[in-house]
Amino acid sequence: MTQAPAEIPAKREITTKPRFSDRVFRAVVTSGGLSSLVILGLILLFLLFNGYSTLKSQGIHFLTSSNWQAVVNDAGQFDAKNSHFGIAAMLIGTMIVAVIAVFIGVPISVGAAIYLTFYAPAFVKKIMVSAIDLMAAFPSVLFGLWGFFVLESSGEYWAKLLNKYFSWIPIFKLPAPYVNRSPFIAGLVLAVMIIPIVTSISREIFSQTPLDRIQAAYALGGTRFAMLRAVAFPYARSGIVGGVMLGLGRAMGETVAVYTVLNIVYQVNWHILFSAGGNVASMILLKFGDASPQEIKALMAAGLVLFVMTLIVNSLANLIVARTGKSGR
Amino acid sequence: MTIEPGESQGEEMETTTSKGSLSDISAARLQKQPGNSALGVGLEARGVHAWFGEKHALANVSLDFWPGTVTALIGPSGCGKSTFIRTLNRMHEFIPGAAMAGEVLLNGEDIYAPGVDVTKIRLKVGMVFQKPNPFPSMTIAENVLAGLKLAQLKVDNKGELLEECLERAGLWSEVKDRLNTHGGALSGGQQQRLCIARALAVRPQVLLMDEPCSALDPGSTLRIEETISQLSSSVTIVIVTHNMQQAARVSDYTAFFLSDGGPGQMIEVGSTNEMFSRPKDKRTENYVTGRFG
Numbered sequence: 001m002t003q004a005p006a007e008i009p010a011k012r013e014i015t016t017k018p019r020f021s022d023r024v025f026r027a028v029v030t031s032g033g034l035s036s037l038v039i040l041g042l043i044l045l046f047l048l049f050n051g052y053s054t055l056k057s058q059g060i061h062f063l064t065s066s067n068w069q070a071v072v073n074d075a076g077q078f079d080a081k082n083s084h085f086g087i088a089a090m091l092i093g094t095m096i097v098a099v100i101a102v103f104i105g106v107p108i109s110v111g112a113a114i115y116l117t118f119y120a121p122a123f124v125k126k127i128m129v130s131a132i133d134l135m136a137a138f139p140s141v142l143f144g145l146w147g148f149f150v151l152e153s154s155g156e157y158w159a160k161l162l163n164k165y166f167s168w169i170p171i172f173k174l175p176a177p178y179v180n181r182s183p184f185i186a187g188l189v190l191a192v193m194i195i196p197i198v199t200s201i202s203r204e205i206f207s208q209t210p211l212d213r214i215q216a217a218y219a220l221g222g223t224r225f226a227m228l229r230a231v232a233f234p235y236a237r238s239g240i241v242g243g244v245m246l247g248l249g250r251a252m253g254e255t256v257a258v259y260t261v262l263n264i265v266y267q268v269n270w271h272i273l274f275s276a277g278g279n280v281a282s283m284i285l286l287k288f289g290d291a292s293p294q295e296i297k298a299l300m301a302a303g304l305v306l307f308v309m310t311l312i313v314n315s316l317a318n319l320i321v322a323r324t325g326k327s328g329r
Numbered sequence: 330m331t332i333e334p335g336e337s338q339g340e341e342m343e344t345t346t347s348k349g350s351l352s353d354i355s356a357a358r359l360q361k362q363p364g365n366s367a368l369g370v371g372l373e374a375r376g377v378h379a380w381f382g383e384k385h386a387l388a389n390v391s392l393d394f395w396p397g398t399v400t401a402l403i404g405p406s407g408c409g410k411s412t413f414i415r416t417l418n419r420m421h422e423f424i425p426g427a428a429m430a431g432e433v434l435l436n437g438e439d440i441y442a443p444g445v446d447v448t449k450i451r452l453k454v455g456m457v458f459q460k461p462n463p464f465p466s467m468t469i470a471e472n473v474l475a476g477l478k479l480a481q482l483k484v485d486n487k488g489e490l491l492e493e494c495l496e497r498a499g500l501w502s503e504v505k506d507r508l509n510t511h512g513g514a515l516s517g518g519q520q521q522r523l524c525i526a527r528a529l530a531v532r533p534q535v536l537l538m539d540e541p542c543s544a545l546d547p548g549s550t551l552r553i554e555e556t557i558s559q560l561s562s563s564v565t566i567v568i569v570t571h572n573m574q575q576a577a578r579v580s581d582y583t584a585f586f587l588s589d590g591g592p593g594q595m596i597e598v599g600s601t602n603e604m605f606s607r608p609k610d611k612r613t614e615n616y617v618t619g620r621f622g
Contacts, residue, residue, distance in 0.1 A: 122425075212462040216524070219420060221452035221531060222479030230479055234466035
C-alpha cells in the first residue's frame with residue numbers, strides 16, 4: 001500500500017488583538033495623519049468648485065492668453081462676453097522667477113551645507129545652524145521690504161552689469177532701459193528666502209554620509225575635496241535634488257515678498273532684467289481686494305492652476321529622487 | 330621612550346640596517362625580534378600615546394614593523410589596539426578630541442612632523458576596515474581604481490593594474506565577468522576582498538587591517554587569510570584581530586595589548602610561535618590560553 005500523500009494544511013490566519021490603549025493611540029495618530037490629506041482635498045475641491053465656471057468659459061485660453069479684463073457694463077453688471085481671463089504671463093513669470101531663485105540660491109545653499117558639515121569648527125556650526133533656522137522662520141514680508149529698499153538699488157547695478165556684458169544672451173537683453181522691479185530682483189529676494197530650507201535639507205543629508213565610506217576615502221590618500229567628490233556627493237545627490245525641488249515649490253508659491261518687489265505686467269516677458277514680470281500668487285493678492293464675484297472665481301481658477309503646477313513639481317521631485325536615489329546610497 | 334634615528338641600543342646594534350636592501354632586512358628578520366631600535370626602514374612606533382579628549386587610551390607603545398612581515402595585535406576589547414593601528418596612518422586624528430604623543434616613523438621620517446602631507450602618508454600606509462566599505466556608487470572596477478582617482482595618480486595601464494590587484498586580493502576569478510556591475514551586489518567576504526584590492530591599487534608599503542574578518546563567515550575569513558599570506562611577501566601587514574587562531578595562522582609576530590582600567594599598554598611582543606607557546610608574561614599566557622578576555 002502506498003503512503004497517502006501528506007496533507008497540506010490550510011494557511012492559518014495570524015492575528016493579534018491589540019489592547020484598548022493601543023487602539024486609541026492608533027486612532028489618534030491615524031486621524032492626525034489623514035487630516036492633512038483631508039484638508040488638502042477640501043481645498044482642492046473648493047478651488048475646483050469655484051474656478052470651474054471660469055475654466056469652462058475661457059477654455060484653453062485661460063492658460064495661453066495673457067489678457068485679463070473683467071468688464072463691467074453701464075448697468076454695473078458683469079459683462080461675461082467682453083471679459084477675458086488669461087494667466088499665461090503670470091504662469092511663465094512664476095516659473096522664471098522661481099528658476100532664477102533656484103539658480104542663485106542652490107549653489108549658495110549647497111556650499112553652505114558642505115562648509116557646515118565638513119569644514120566649520122563646532123562653535124561656528126552651532127551659531128550658523130541657528131541663524132539659518134531663524135532665517136527660515138523670518139516673515140516673508142520683511143524679506144520683501146528689504147528687497148524693495150535695499151536689494152533694489154544694488155540689484156540695479158548688477159542688472160546693468162549683466163546687461164552690459166551678457167546682452168548677447170537673449171534673456172539679458174533690455175527692450176527699454178528700465179531695470180527696477182524686474183524678475184531678476186524678485187528672483188534674488190526669493191533666492192535668499194529658499195536658502196534656509198535648501199541648506200538645512202542638504203546639511204542633513206551630508207551629515208548622514210556614512211563615516212566608514214568617508215574614512216575609506218581618506219585612507220586611500222584622498223584630500224577632503226576628493227572625498228567630497230567620491231563619497232559625499234554621490235550619497236547626497238538625490239537628497240539635494242529633493243531639497244531643491246522643495247525650494248522651487250516654495251519659490252513658486254511665495255506671494256508677499258514677490259508682490260512687494262515685482263512689477264506685475266500682463267504680458268509675457270522673457271527679459272529677466274526688464275521691469276515687467278508675472279506671478280500667479282502675487283496677482284491673486286493684487287486683484288483680490290477689489291475684484292467682482294466673477295473675477296474672484298477667475299482668481300480661484302488661477303489658484304487651482306498654481307496648485308496643480310506645484311503638485312507637478314513635487315511629483316517630478318519624487319520621480320527624480322526615486323530614479324537617482326539608489327546608486328549613491 | 331623615544332630614540333633618535335641612527336641611535337640604537339646595545340646588543341641590537343649589529344642588526345640595525347640603515348636604509349638596507351630587502352635581502353639585508355630579511356637576513357636581519359631571522360635574528361631580529363621587533364624591538365625599539367631605530368631601523369630607518371619600514372614602520373616604527375616610538376613611545377606612542379593616544380587620548381580621546383581627557384581619556385588616556387594608549388600609553389607608551391614602541392613597536393617595529395619589519396618590511397615583509399605580518400604582525401598581529403591581540404588583546405581584549407578596549408585595550409587600545411585599534412586606536413594604536415589608527416595612529417599609524419593618521420586616521421586617529423579624525424575623531425573629535427583625539428590627540429597623540431610620540432613618533433611614528435615611516436622609512437625613518439616622522440609622519441606627524443609639521444608640513445608632512447598626510448595624504449601621501451596614507452597612500453603609503455593603506456588601511457582595511459572592520460566593516461567592508463566599498464563605494465556603492467561605483468562599479469567593481471571603479472572601486473578598485475578609486476584610490477588613483479582620489480589621490481589623482483596617473484597609471485599607464487589601468488586594466489593591468491585592475492587585474493593584478495583583484496588577483497592579489499583573491500577576487501579576480503570571482504568577479505572578472507562583472508567588473509562593471511556595482512560592488513554592493515557582492516557578498517560580505519567578497520566586498521572585503523574588494524576593499525583589499527582597492528587598498529593595494531595605490532601600491533602601499535604597509536597595509537593596516539583593523540579586524541578585517543570580524544564581520545565575515547568562516548569561509549570568507551579563510552579566503553582573506555590566504556590573501557594575507559600571499560601579500561606578506563610584498564607588503565608589510567599589521568592586523569588587529571580578536572581571533573587568536575587567526576593571529577597564530579597568519580602572523581610572524583604578535584603583540585599583546587592590555588588595559589588594567591587605565592590606558593592600554595603593550596604587554597609583550599615576540600614571534601607568534603613564542604607568544605603562543607611560551608609567553609614571557611603571565612598575563613599574555615592567561616589571555617592566549619583563554620583564561621580571560
